[in-house]
Amino acid sequence: MRTITYQQAIGEALAQQMRFDRSVVLMGEDSTNAWGPTKGLHVEFPDRVLDMPITEAAFVGAAVGAAATGLRPVVDLLFVDFATVCFDQIANQAAKLRYMSGGKVSVPLVLRAMWGTGMRRGAQHSQALHPLFVHLPGIKVVAPSNAYDAKGLMAQALVDDDPVLFLEHKMLYFTPGPVPEEPYAIPFGSAKVVREGADCTVVAVGRMVSVALTAAERLAAEGVEVEVIDPRTLSPLDTSTIYASVEKTGHLVVVDEAHPRCSLATDIAAQVAQDRFAALRGPVRMVTGPHAPVPFSPELEDAFAPGPDQVVAAVLATSAARAAA
């Protein structure tokens, strides 16, 4: 199979669906000069790639209104950090309209945004805010970790009838992977077992999937077989795949670069503790960024994001707890 980057995979899904569905419009600042996944799309679709002024509250709100009345807008928020500027339109409008109308209206809107650490952009351009959005019923949250999933999940987002926050990890954009040319969609709420193993389940999100895989290789050398699960969509969350794995391994480590409090990690840990307590043979471990903003300094930023060492330590810690018990 041919190999393209994560960024190209997203762009390809957009182009294919735009050819098929005239109601898809792209909206964003500098859309016609974009450098990322949408680069060049304005040439093929000059009427459907719309430049926006720096008015996030207005254009995200307008996209909600457009989605509710017949378009399928794809809004580029640039950095997910900027979602806070238009949080009313996302949290109170987009995520509520369908429910409040008794199911009479749907909001088929895709919000694209870059997220995560690694680019030395400091506290206002490096956040992992997905826990804020996972908390909100009415909006779906997607965070692909590789090019194949990025294309399939974007294709799904573009036909999904609910608002979708599509999170693109900025450090994955240039990572290549095998991607079929023909269109395909990956259903939301289906996790992927990225690596099989019998000793410990590691759930990892976005860039942390590759961190978890590196840790798994190291642990395999020590005779510990880790099963790595990429949820792919954070809301809806495929708990059954996670539960099945924990039933097999008896151990759970959750790896996410978001802050630890009230987070995806606490959420997965709590759900497993509540629903599969009997299967657990050691304490659940969370490997996350700290409860601190993302620092600018490269050394500090690297220390912020979890690395393989911490994942290895967490897996060994929960395994040791079993041995001791």
Added chain:
Amino acid sequence: MGTSRTTSLTVDQIIEIYRTMSTIRAFEDRLHGLAKNLPGAVHLYSGQEAVAAGVCAALAPDDYLASTHRGHGHAIAKGCDVEAMMKELHGRSDGLCAGKGGSMHIADFDRGMLGANGLAGGGVPLACGAALTARQQGTGQVAVAFTGDGGANQGAVLESLVLARMLDLPVVFAVENNGYAQATPADRHFSGTDMAQRAAGFGIPGAVVDGYDVIAVHAATAEAVERARAGEGPTVLEFRAERFHGHMELWDDQSYRPSADPDRLRADSDPLLLLRSRIAEGTVPGPAAFELDRIDRDATALVEAAVAAAAEPLAVDLAGLLTDVYTR
């Protein structure tokens, strides 16, 4: 558009203004080469020096300024330490913000510099808040809220105009129209013809000023500051001066710009050369050209020393990751 004819500025004041502009130019043009070795995003201010220098020359040291992502010039003009800034850009723990802020988040509250900002328009409400403090406490201080032409469209900026008028805050909205918001030309994204016209809709006096002309920038700001200190509330000033470099270092081929643009700008619209020629003509008081040359050399030396200091080895203390999150 406001331009200068006469000025009451003294020779010493002009020298200080020129020194500020020269320091900003040296800092920014040196960063142009250095940026590939620096972490993060660097947005250069070259071409806009007269705005920062002229605005800050009309402020007292304890007045406030809230800046933008393109904030180095504002910080230097507000008196921030150049070496500490350079170290901050390298992410060092001895930088102005302990390496935690970086180019887009330089702040120095001791100098009234409330911070560069990663959010377009994000600093504008903060300046209004500083102006509120000044008004409540009767200190007579004034706040300047910088934003770009692009950021001026953000909702928080428009709401700030409403708030500032309602409370008659001692704030000056300084909109730097440098021609582009990233790659989108201002004439495409800027609604209405100019900020003065927009301000009128909010009941706020406004003016459009030649941003290459430091004398005009200073005069317009001084008038707005005087009005603010007298309790007469906000003013909106739009300063027009195109940036010389791309939106941001390393990521911008400037293909959206008319091809001759940057070169033409340097030749025709250099605010430092403009001030020099006014001085030479005798329309603006100032020192002899050789003294200005010396100021340029001093500025270069200051920046070179800062670059050298920032290259000194420094052990990284990872404990910094968890400090400064809360006061205690």
